[in-house]
Amino acid sequence: MMSNNSYTEIRNGDVPAGLSDIPVVEYDLFYEIVTNMLADERYHCVSYFCHRSGESLKFICCIADDGSGAIRIIGHEKKDDGAPLRSLTASCHAMHIFEREIHEAWGINFEGHPWLKPVRYPHDRVDSLSMMDNYPFYQIEGEELHEVGVGPIHAGVIEPGHFRFICNGEKVLHLEIQLGYQHRGLEKLIREAGGGLRRSLLAEDIAGDTAVGHSLAHAQLIESLAGFEPSLSLQAERCIALELERIAVHIGDTAALCGDVAYQLGQVACEALRTLVINTTQFWCGNRFGKSLVRPGGTNYPLTGEIAGEILKVLEEVDRRFSNVVDCVFSLPSVLGRFEDIGTVTRQQAVSIGAVGMAARTCGVPRDIRATHAFQYFRKIAVAPVMQETGDVLARGMLRALEVKEAIKFIRQLIAGREDSAEKSGRPQYDLKLRPGSIAVSLVEGWRGEICHVALTDGEGRLTRYLVKDPSVHNWMALALAVRNQEISDFPVCNKSFNLSYCGHDL
Amino acid sequence: MMLKELRILADHGKQFVPDLRKQPVSERFRGRPVISPGITEQQAGQAASLCPTGAIDGRSGAIDLGRCAFCNECALSMPDVYRFTNDYRIAATNRDDLVIVPGQDExxxxxxxxVRKDIRRLFRKSLKLRQVSAGGDNSCEMELGAAGNVNFDMGRYGIEFVASPRHADGIVITGPVSGNMARALEICYEATPSPRIIILVGTEAISGGLFADSPAVNRAFIENHHIDLYVPGNPAxxxxFINGVMDLVGL
Structure with a gap:
């Protein structure tokens, strides 16, 4: 940890910072520092939130430096007097979601915020008159325009959310996405879970399709606060699980993309391959989604030679068969016609909205936490982000295919590397003592992108805040931008190409 | 191109599970638990204090599968008393039947x-279902999607998910029922023509699971309606799911 006058620095999953070490500056200076940093693409904000401290509200902003791998923490404080703050969003659009969250939870008004709308309708929101049914949708007047509302319940077996399109004929002028239907009060439950086991289970349920990603972010955060250093073999096993999750979802998404453009062979072939991968995860830990596998302090399911052998065997087959499918899918004119130049997000848009993970990498923005803020065993492996430049559905499809290849390569490397380590993985520890008066930040590159968990402890080492950020929080805006000027009939394939999380967003 | 597709088909082979009743699953899969008949009250208390979802009765040691998160911690710390078998046929029509008591190993x-008479008469050959996720974490939803995929293919029995509640014979609920989804769930159910069934899938839907006490959850719909089938699991x-539904409609 190091500090200068205006911020404290920590590293991902490393020693936490003392809450009292965070410089608290006047808002004008805070505004200047944050906007100056974020004007440079090398920095991006991973968390910005507010908490009560006596009579006043304390604000903490965590900005990741993708160049040095540091996370800078800076704070400001204000009386809880209802006075507004000058909005950061006006000069840095990526901050829009954080200021909206703070507005919804604490009632702070941000002057000049162009879009200060509800985020997820939390049960304890300040404005109880703000309801799911009276969301302030953007409207355009015009005789030739019409609105199309879809959801919360969609045609398929997926999670709920509401999409409101403004269309001119078949063409989408604007899409607004209203979320919150999945809100379960998760952050409060984690904070008040009482036991480490219950906390871990809640982390697995943040988004069940990212059970490994979120439970790893959680375990890493708790271990950081407890000063626990996982053994290299445990680190490697976690990374293997994370990459298995990436492979399974990417292949499943490839199936769904094929399904959306009625290419049935690609769909069924990929469905079968996904089954092979998730059944391998089940062979390892008894659960197809990797629930119960990642825990703070150790694991109940160490990776035995038998399991590692099975993983390698299955991946060899998946690699071969999936390559054949990919070769076919991405050379079929009928498929390419539905993917190419559809749902394009520009590089500038991606940077501006703070896109992370796949949504950024498909637009030529190299955001990958494994490369910039390496965690667990990735600190020992050189990761070069897989990139695409065109930002369309094709790029998002291709990226998945390439990342599956890359993930298989990592797993082979990880399994080989782990054998060098004589240390055991160890058993889970549910009663780790957390460092008092601290803040820790944990970043993990899940299959969607950057997962961020932040925790604050009080003087006794109890959790006073636990913040979860799924990559979807940033990337939903990318979907809204992607469908502008597209045919509305292309919405399903655009949506699928992002495959964002509703529950991970709504918490 | 044609040759490429033939190569994929050759790799693909036959993927469907021939007998959905008897398909073996991994040894480590956690399905129906077995509790030692000799469990003491002290052991039961110990297990109950360990259980993160309150699924274990502190006196008898019985496990309520409707609340169990299948985390395996009881079996790992008390292997002589608790173990999970890989028997996946654990769906029930009565809520109470989900409680597994010591010594029960059937x-x-x-x-x-x-089972209501109408269900078997009307739905045995064709059952169309509308799925509603109400605070689900997308794992149960994905498993329900998988139930219709190329491997499990429940469509072979006429069991299918449909887009509109108007076309459905019942609804399948996942998730603890978030307050923000409560009204949409009610509307969807009302839009389903009678006779209609309700199936709860996953621990969260059956009891609320980890979210049972959350102020953001609203269980009124579940409490006020007759449930036709409970399908436990995390996710199920x-x-x-398929075996439970087949039992329900009498296949």
Missing amino acids: PLKIDETA HPLT
Whole structure:
């Protein structure tokens, strides 16, 4: 940890910072520092939130430096007097979601915020008159325009959310996405879970399709606060699980993309391959989604030679068969016609909205936490982000295919590397003592992108805040931008190409 | 191109599970638990204090599968008392039948008397369902999707998910029912023509699971309606769902 006058620095999953070490500056200076940093693409904000401290509200902003791998923490404080703050969003659009969250939870008004709308309708929101049914949708007047509302319940077996399109004929002028239907009060439950086991289970349920990603972010955060250093073999096993999750979802998404453009062979072939991968995860830990596998302090399911052998065997087959499918899918004119130049997000848009993970990498923005803020065993492996430049559905499809290849390569490397380590993985520890008066930040590159968990402890080492950020929080805006000027009939394939999380967003 | 597709088909081979009743699953899969008949009250208390979802009765040591998160911690710390078998046929028509008592080591059977007559008469050959996720974490939803995929293919029995509640014979609920989804769930159910069934899939839907006490959850719909089938799991395995539904409609 190091500090200068205006911020404290920590590293991902490393020693936490003392809450009292965070410089608290006047808002004008805070505004200047944050906007100056974020004007440079090398920095991006991973968390910005507010908490009560006596009579006043304390604000903490965590900005990741993708160049040095540091996370800078800076704070400001204000009386809880209802006075507004000058909005950061006006000069840095990526901050829009954080200021909206703070507005919804604490009632702070941000002057000049162009879009200060509800985020997820939390049960304890300040404005109880703000309801799911009276969301302030953007409207355009015009005789030739019409609105199309879809959801919360969609045609398929997926999670709920509401999409409101403004269309001119078949063409989408604007899409607004209203979320919150999945809100379960998760952050409060984690904070008040009482036991480490219950906390871990809640982390697995943040988004069940990212059970490994979120439970790893959680375990890493708790271990950081407890000063626990996982053994290299445990680190490697976690990374293997994370990459298995990436492979399974990417292949499943490839199936769904094929399904959306009625290419049935690609769909069924990929469905079968996904089954092979998730059944391998089940062979390892008894659960197809990797629930119960990642825990703070150790694991109940160490990776035995038998399991590692099975993983390698299955991946060899998946690699071969999936390559054949990919070769076919991405050379079929009928498929390419539905993917190419559809749902394009520009590089500038991606940077501006703070896109992370796949949504950024498909637009030529190299955001990958494994490369910039390496965690667990990735600190020992050189990761070069897989990139695409065109930002369309094709790029998002291709990226998945390439990342599956890359993930298989990592797993082979990880399994080989782990054998060098004589240390055991160890058993889970549910009663780790957390460092008092601290803040820790944990970043993990899940299959969607950057997962961020932040925790604050009080003087006794109890959790006073636990913040979860799924990559979807940033990337939903990318979907809204992607469908502008597209045919509305292309919405399903655009949506699928992002495959964002509703529950991970709504918490 | 044609040759490429033939190569994929050759790799693909036959993927469907021939017998959905008897398909073996991994040894480590956690399905129906077995509790030692000799469990002491002290052991039961110990297990109950360990259980993160309150699924274990502190006196008898019985496990309520409707609340169990299948985390395996009781079996790992008390292997002589608790173990999970890989028996995935754990769906039930009565809520109480999900409680596994010490010494019980029989496959679960649905209570035939609890099945409404209409269900078998009307839905045995064709059952169309509308799925509603109400605070689900997308794992149960994905497993329900998988139930219709190329491997499990429940469509072979005429069991399918449909887009509109107007076309459905019932609804399948996942998730603890978030307050923000409560009204949409009610509207969807009202839009489903009678006679209609309700199936709860996953621990969260059956009891609220980890979210049972959350102020953001609203269980009124579940409490006010007759439930036709409970399908436990975290998430429920596609085979648990398919076998449960087949039992329900009398296949």
